[in-house]
Amino acid sequence: MKLHVSPPAFRGRLHDPRTATSIGRWLGAAFAVCFVTGLISHFMQHPPGSLADDIPSRPVWGYRLSQGLHVASGIAAVPLLLAKLWTVYPHLFARPPLRSVKHALERLSVAVLVAGALFELSTGLLNTAQWYPWPFSFVPVHYAVAWLVVGALVLHVAVKAPEIRAHWTRRSSGTLALPAQDGPDRRSLLASVGAAVAAVTLTTVGQSFTPLKDLLLFAPRDPDKGPQSLPVNRTAAAAGVGRIADEAYRLVVAGPRSYTLTLDDLRALPQHEVELPIACVEGWSKSARWSGVRVVDLLERASAPAHARVRVVSLQLRGGYRVSEMGHRHARDPLTLLALRLNGEELHPDHGYPARLIAPDRPGVLQTKWVGRLEVTS
Ligand SMILES: Nc1nc2c(c(=O)[nH]1)N[C@H]1C(S)=C(S)[C@@H](COP(=O)(O)O)O[C@H]1N2
Numbered sequence: 001m002k003l004h005v006s007p008p009a010f011r012g013r014l015h016d017p018r019t020a021t022s023i024g025r026w027l028g029a030a031f032a033v034c035f036v037t038g039l040i041s042h043f044m045q046h047p048p049g050s051l052a053d054d055i056p057s058r059p060v061w062g063y064r065l066s067q068g069l070h071v072a073s074g075i076a077a078v079p080l081l082l083a084k085l086w087t088v089y090p091h092l093f094a095r096p097p098l099r100s101v102k103h104a105l106e107r108l109s110v111a112v113l114v115a116g117a118l119f120e121l122s123t124g125l126l127n128t129a130q131w132y133p134w135p136f137s138f139v140p141v142h143y144a145v146a147w148l149v150v151g152a153l154v155l156h157v158a159v160k161a162p163e164i165r166a167h168w169t170r171r172s173s174g175t176l177a178l179p180a181q182d183g184p185d186r187r188s189l190l191a192s193v194g195a196a197v198a199a200v201t202l203t204t205v206g207q208s209f210t211p212l213k214d215l216l217l218f219a220p221r222d223p224d225k226g227p228q229s230l231p232v233n234r235t236a237a238a239a240g241v242g243r244i245a246d247e248a249y250r251l252v253v254a255g256p257r258s259y260t261l262t263l264d265d266l267r268a269l270p271q272h273e274v275e276l277p278i279a280c281v282e283g284w285s286k287s288a289r290w291s292g293v294r295v296v297d298l299l300e301r302a303s304a305p306a307h308a309r310v311r312v313v314s315l316q317l318r319g320g321y322r323v324s325e326m327g328h329r330h331a332r333d334p335l336t337l338l339a340l341r342l343n344g345e346e347l348h349p350d351h352g353y354p355a356r357l358i359a360p361d362r363p364g365v366l367q368t369k370w371v372g373r374l375e376v377t378s
């Protein structure tokens, strides 16, 4: 007796190549933006070797825009990916499942693409919520899998080039059986996907694009919440520094001519005011008014050479963000301050009392708080 199982029948245009291509190009665009801005963020945080000196310190909002786009395009990709998977899932039931070596390789690349894309979007999304329910370290893994996804995506687009070309030229070919006209069903599917993308974007993008902050609904961070109206990622208590006593505080500037300043010495130096954002890699961003001493003034006093880099060291004893490095463009920028005040008041302990770094066009993780030492490095 022969057992006959017939695969489910999928008819209708919502599962056809034209719908898949329509959604796919928006998904592809979201992934492209996400990948490029991810690379920008990666290189600004971990510049390889001599590249550290090429990182620009302007425009001041550069990293804020780039990282805002990274998180927004990742969030927009979620409904797009779900819609795309729904459109193409009948292919999972196509028989025979494997037709040739070439077909098997193509299926394998799609499996890598789908798994990698789901991994990147879910880990990225949980990261914006500062929730790390996994045993590996987020940044290197998120970065490595991004390359895997992009490789599989390029392969996928190459394999599907005939379908994509047929869609763009609106030519119906016999083998691909693309309907020449769009039907109302397809239009309403695409409109719903577009509405979903608009909804998730508008209700989250306010965390970095403050004019839309009143629409925040799902965004994990409200840019207005926090001491001195500025969010905090790691509090003084969590960092183990608590409130640093004024009398005990010293700033050491280590260079060709090293020196040490007390808090009163720092307050007596020329103070400057700047308006600069904290742009956290996790997607929130907020501008504030900072005042303090120019880092370039502190470096000149130590006779630092013009091309010197600077290592900024926190009084925090443990944790990945206690040290940050700065190329000479950031170190010499007149907007780069060792800030003592925020929005007209002394820094709150959670914002780095008594002194924190604030520099233009710089990822939030590198805006070191509770600074105790500036080291001139060559
Ligand atoms: N020493 C130290 N500095 C730090 C951090 C930290 O954990 N330790 N967190 C960084 C991160 S991730 C961000 S986004 C900003 C947050 O700055 P805020 O608390 O002033 O808003 O501080 C940065 N500076």
Ligand SMILES: [Mo]
Pocket: 233, 279, 280, 281, 282, 364, 365
């Ligand atoms: Mo951050």
